[in-house]
Amino acid sequence: GIQVEQSPPDLILQEGANSTLRCNFSDSVNNLQWFHQNPWGQLINLFYIPSGTKQNGRLSATTVATERYSLLYISSSQTTDSGVYFCAVEGSSNTGKLIFGQGTTLQVKP
Amino acid sequence: GAGVSQSPSNKVTEKGKDVELRCDPISGHTALYWYRQSLGQGLEFLIYFQGNSAPDKSGLPSDRFSAERTGGSVSTLTIQRTQQEDSAVYLCASSVGGSQETQYFGPGTRLLVL
Numbered sequence: 765g766i767q768v769e770q771s772p773p774d775l776i777l778q779e780g781a782n783s784t785l786r787c788n789f790s791d792s793v794n795n796l797q798w799f800h801q802n803p804w805g806q807l808i809n810l811f812y813i814p815s816g817t818k819q820n821g822r823l824s825a826t827t828v829a830t831e832r833y834s835l836l837y838i839s840s841s842q843t844t845d846s847g848v849y850f851c852a853v854e855g856s857s858n859t860g861k862l863i864f865g866q867g868t869t870l871q872v873k874p
Numbered sequence: 875g876a877g878v879s880q881s882p883s884n885k886v887t888e889k890g891k892d893v894e895l896r897c898d899p900i901s902g903h904t905a906l907y908w909y910r911q912s913l914g915q916g917l918e919f920l921i922y923f924q925g926n927s928a929p930d931k932s933g934l935p936s937d938r939f940s941a942e943r944t945g946g947s948v949s950t951l952t953i954q955r956t957q958q959e960d961s962a963v964y965l966c967a968s969s970v971g972g973s974q975e976t977q978y979f980g981p982g983t984r985l986l987v988l
Contacts, residue, residue: 864917
């Protein structure tokens with residue numbers, strides 16, 4: 765099945781710094797979502813981005829489907845950005861189910 | 875509008891007991907998914923319901939796990955004869971349609987099997 769790899773596994777930033785999280789996937793995808801899991805465990809949708817670029821405030825994401833990767837950019841990080849960021853993909857066989865990466869754990873220090 | 879809701883929030887049970895976990899999807903969403911998040915396995919797919927189609931059960935780890943969806947809305951995940959390795963957070967998600975749609979997740983049920 766499709767493999768999803770995220771990097772880096774852990775990231776520590778000082779408040780105000782910028783960061784880039786990467787998601788590589790092993791096959792064509794129909795769906796790619798970025799999530800933020802907050803300290804209470806809730807998965808919060810950030811982007812639905814199977815291709816192209818989107819921006820939402822300090823966050824933006826780019827997916828280059830032909831090269832099988834996606835990037836999540838966090839600018840001017842805040843302590844509330846801390847948590848685990850997951851990339852999840854749905855393969856091109858239209859199964860509906862999401863395959864998750866192992867996540868990037870981000871800690872933003874004040 | 876209301877998001878995906880799940881109950882109970884937390885469940886502690888003894889090994890060998892049966893448990894039922896409930897999911898209420900977002901109103902109007904035809905697709906419903908169950909996932910499990912555990913320390914050793916990360917986030918993994920369990921089962922997917924789409925409209926009146928037969929569910930995709932390919933992620934269920936054993937025949938002790940089953941799920942149903944009544945009236946195209948509420949879903950119940952049942953684990954029979956629970957084992958300690960079933961301890962995990964069980965997450966439910968829903969989407970407007972099936973494939974290629976944004977999935978919205980509930981807060982999860984934290985299951986601890988003693």
